Amino acid sequence: MxxxxxxxxxxxxxxxxxxxxxxxxxxxxxxxxxxxxxxxxxxxxxxxxxxxxxxTARDGGERxxxxxxxxxxxxxxxxxxxxxxxxxxxxxxxxxxxxxxxxxxxxxxxxxxxxxxxxxxxxxxxxxxxxxxxxxxxxxxxxxxxxxxxxxxxxxxxxxxxxxxxxxxxxxxxxxxxxxxxxxxxxxxxxxxxxxxxxxxxxxxxxxxxxxxxxxxxxxxxxxxxxxxxxxxxxASSASAPPSTASAALKVGIIQASVAQDVKWRPDRARAITQRYADLTRQLASRETLDLVVFPETALPYWFRDDRFSAYREEIEQLARDVSAPILVGSLEMGRIEGKPKVFNRAFLLDREGEVAGYSDKVHLVPFGEYLPMPWLFQYLEGLVAESGSFASGAGHKVLSLPQGVDKIGVFVCYESIFPSIPRALASLGAALLVNTTNDAWFGRTAAPRQHLSMAVFRAVETGRPIVRAANTGISCAISPAGDISHATQLFETSAFSVNVVPRSTPTFYVRHGDVFLVVCALFLLGTFAAQRRRQRGRA
Missing domain, CATH: 1.10.1760 (Arp2/3 complex 21 kDa subunit ARPC3)
Structure with a gap:
């Protein structure tokens, strides 16, 4: 025994x-x-x-x-x-x-x-x-x-x-x-x-x-x-990139206000958070001329165009005029789908006059974080959704044109960076610069923020586009089309800094043809297993 x-x-x-x-x-x-x-x-x-x-069989047969x-x-x-x-x-x-x-x-x-x-x-x-x-x-x-x-x-x-x-x-x-x-x-x-x-x-x-x-x-x-x-x-180091592959360099300001997650969604903190972003932006703009300023995902945690928050919105509109630069603002928008009110996780592009020139919605939402799938089974997780609110998925990804410029930008938000198809779609639509806005405050000082960044690196290489990354509590940075990370911030550091990026429009093989490699893998397996079955039948 x-x-x-x-x-x-x-x-x-x-x-x-x-x-x-x-x-x-x-x-x-x-x-x-x-x-x-x-x-x-x-x-x-x-x-x-x-x-x-x-x-192995004793007669020397197959293992x-x-x-x-x-x-x-x-x-x-x-x-x-x-x-x-x-x-x-x-x-x-x-x-x-x-x-x-x-x-x-x-x-x-x-x-x-x-x-x-x-x-x-x-x-x-x-x-x-x-x-x-x-x-x-x-x-x-x-x-x-x-x-x-x-x-x-x-x-x-x-x-x-x-x-x-x-x-x-x-x-x-x-x-x-x-x-x-x-x-x-x-x-x-x-x-x-x-x-x-x-x-x-x-x-x-x-x-x-x-x-x-x-x-x-x-x-x-x-x-x-x-x-x-x-x-x-x-x-990248060339003084003048070939016209077919690159445009003029842009100076992009990144604002990392480092607002703690347990503070971010408190209504009584909305004014202070708005002022924090405005102050950091003005400090940066006082030192250098900017072509674009990027705020993180839901940087302004309220319905941006709702009249109840008009005082805060007007402050940001005035900010764009003061710094004379377009601002990409992560915020919220109330809309309707089939007559029902819905909240969208939205990035608004303000022009130099403070007017909304366009917007981009988050399409692929975080399950259990931004919506609750199968609530009959996961009702006990509704507290996590309630922290930031339940969102609706945007109608689709689209590119935004920079005011007074020829370059187009594609915005993908937070969790969307782990899906290769989303930045690829933006590049296919003509985005020459990709912007990744995110709020990784949920993860504290764990490995998750750096893991999240590691995946964004591949989105730059896959598309051949530079990526500007603005994260509420870090890690904010720039990523080159070759995947090099620069100007990376520390977690929970308050920072306002600029990066020089060269928008790039040359499509990679992956942008042009997508996941053809997966098709090759599937066909290879089908062919191999089919050949094996034929051999087995021949022996029988």
Whole structure:
């Protein structure tokens, strides 16, 4: 009996530890640790165990797959540990601003982590069935992982937070691949290398057939990355950029007022908050001439054009006239949909005369933060929505024309930065400069603000557009089309500063063709599995 129990424990404990090790490597590769090298081996323990732990038939036949129970333990443990690294901060946000008890907050955060763990578990269930002998194994594994990441962008409205590829946001040459494939291509490369190494360690046969194609493709990608980065860096430093690729440089002012989340939505603080933004803007404008000023998401936490707040609105209108610069103001707007009153999370563009020249709405809202999906199930989370109010989704994304200028800007708000399709759509509509406004005060001093920034880096590379980022409590910065971060502020720092950006209109391959790489991955898998089925039928 003791021997049976010991074997059972070993059968569960080993995959639990191996999965946890892979998850820890993943978690350490992303902010705040940023040990990006770990991403290149983060899947290695799981895949080695999957490929090597399955027994081989005595007659020399195909390897038997890893037991289902062990695969499940392996995948879930990997997903839980990596998921904790990705969203550990959620429980604290729910407790503080959602007014949940600590057990309720921990349970809710745990459910999200458990949901995220289903993806690596499914990935390993596919990998356990792959033949260790085929040179295509790493490519199949990479394609499966990539499509699972894409699925995270739309299942349950989408939550593609800190995917594997984002770990390389500081890797200058590799992140340039996103201009062709989006962030998914970077994830593909990382999994390809992990799976290739695992196959070599597990089989130790056909070394050249496995390693040479992977080494060749990675080398080509890095060469492309170095070339593109050098080209963009040269373009940015050029005194006069080519007319076909860039416009005249703009001096953009960014205002980070650092208003605490527990103060921001108090009605009695509206006047003081308005005055704070006005004072910071005037201080900046007194030092330099600005072409545009950007306030963060919902910087002015009231209905901007409502007559009840006309005194505050008039102060901002006068501010635009005083500083003689357009101001992009994050605020709220009351509107109607099908006759029902709705509140929109809106960015208003004021011209130099203080008139509203245009506006852009947030379209992809934060579930549980800005609206409550399935209220019959998640009614207990209504306190988090009540903190800022329940919003309506905008009709669609659109670009704004800068007054007295030829350049167009595209605004994407907060959570929208984690979806590659949104900035890509703005670039397709003609935006030469992207503006990301956000309020990350919810997250305090956790890793979440830097994780959020890491994803915005890829939006710049994917679109080939500079990004100006204004965050209420940080991290505000500028991001170059090559993905370099500059002028980054500290969290909860009050700051008013300017950045020089060169609007850029040349479309990247990703802007022109979208997620064609995902289609290639899907067709590759369909073709591979179809060929495998034909071979199996031929043997029968």
């Amino acid at each position: 003791h021997g049976v129990l010991s074997i059972a424990l070993r059968g569960s404990l080993i995959p639990l530890l191996v999965g946890g090790l892979s998850g820890a490597l993943f978690a350490l590769s992303i902010p705040n640790s940023d040990i990006q090298l770990f991403a290149w081996i983060s899947l290695l323990p799981c895949l080695c165990f999957t490929f090597a732990a399955g027994s 038997k797959p890893l037991a289902i129970r062990q695969t499940l333990i392996l995948g879930i443990s990997f997903g839980i540990v990596s998921g904790f690294g990705r969203v550990y901060w959620l429980a604290g946000t729910l407790e503080r601003f959602g007014h949940l008890s600590r057990p309720e907050a921990l349970l809710s955060g745990g459910l999200l982590i458990l949901y995220l763990s289903l993806y690596p578990a499914f990935f390993l269930f596919v990998c356990r069935r792959l033949s260790i002998r085929t040179p295509l194994l790493p490519w199949i594994a990479a394609a499966v992982w990539t499509l699972l990441e894409w699925a995270q962008t739309w299942i349950i409205t989408g939550f593609p937070w800190e995917l594997l590829g984002y770990s390389q946001y500081l890797n200058r040459p590799l992140r340039q691949l996103a201009s062709l494939t989006g962030v998914y291509g970077v994830s593909f490369v990382l999994v390809l290398v992990n799976a290739g190494l695992a196959q070599l360690l597990a089989s130790r046969r056909r070394v050249l057939a496995t390693s040479l194609p992977i080494a060749a493709i990675v080398s080509a990608i890095m060469l492309y990355g170095f070339s593109r980065y050098a080209s963009l860096t040269s373009e």
